[in-house]
Amino acid sequence: MYNTDIPTRAxxxxxxQLLRSTAIAIVAAAGILVTIVLPAEYAIDPTGVGRMLKLTEMGEIKTQLAAEAEADRLKDSQTTPAQAPATPSPDQRSSLFGTVLAGLFVSPANAGERLLLAQAPASRTDETVITLKPTEGVEYKLTMKAGAKVDFAWxxxxxxxxxxxxxxxxxxxxxxxYKNGRGSAGEQGVLTAEFDGSHGWFWRNRGSKDVTITLKTTGAYxxxxxxx
Known part of the structure; x- marks a missing residue:
């Protein structure tokens, strides 16, 4: 039986050599950070390489949408802190009836959302129509359990x-x-929940006239x- 020879000191x-290899690795990591990560995630592009690769635009979309969503949430919480929930449509009342009854026996904090997660139907279908005025934004979400899938088209x-x-x-x-974009006339695909919670879309109309969004969803929510 032959064992590999132990390398000599030479x-x-x-x-x-180790220091040089470490320095090369640090320089390479810094280069990736400056030319790829910062432009794609934060729209910071000191070298201009990110814009050449169209990564800076991706970062601009992410930061703009995140800022707009946060601004709308703050505005909504300050102006309408006690806003009453919307009345469910007739076709939703029957599916929510069992949830309301069960909510009587659950702790009030987050009871509705926890019950909806626990009793989410195997599949349901909805069509939602939203009209956005110029500069207006809106957010719609589905209550889903981890691993649940929803086919969508808007x-x-x-x-x-x-x-x-x-x-x-x-x-x-x-x-x-999960995904974002700018100047889109529509998207379709499958939304897969990575965790229990609310999953959906935020839209912003940056045009000069009203835009009507039609969202169709089918799946487990x-x-x-x-x-x-």
Whole structure:
């Protein structure tokens, strides 16, 4: 049986070689950070490489949508702190009836959302129509359990919108963005929940006239509701 020979001292890398390799790795990591990560995530592009690769535009969309969503949430919480929930449509009342009864036996804090998550139907279908005035933004979310999937398709009529598809684990938790875009007339695909919570879309009309968004959803979710 043959074992590999132990390398001699001369074959081992010297301290200078190790330092040089470490320095090269640090420089490479810094280069990736400056040319790729910062432009794509934060729209910070000191070298101009990110804009050449169209990464800076991606970062601008992310930061703009995040800032707009946060500004709308703050405005909504300051102007309408006690806003009453919207009355459910007739076709939603029957599915929510069991949830309301069960809510009588659950702690009031977050009871509705927890029950909707626990009793989410195997599948449901909704069509939601939203009209956005110029500069207006709106957010709609689905209550979903981790791993649940929803087929969706939305279209913008009479214009285009900026959007961000994201999920929120719970009150006060940090949102996770799944996909975003600017100047879009519509998107379709499958929304997969990475965790229990609310998942959906934020749209902003940056045009000069009203835009009507039609959202169609089919899949495993407890409810669909307007957040702002």
């Amino acid at each position: 074959e081992l890398p010297s301290s200078a 279209t913008a009529r009479d214009g285009v919108v900026n959007y961000d598809m994201h999920g929120t684990p719970g009150a006060g938790a940090k949102e996770k963005s 407890g409810e669909i509701k307007r957040m702002m």
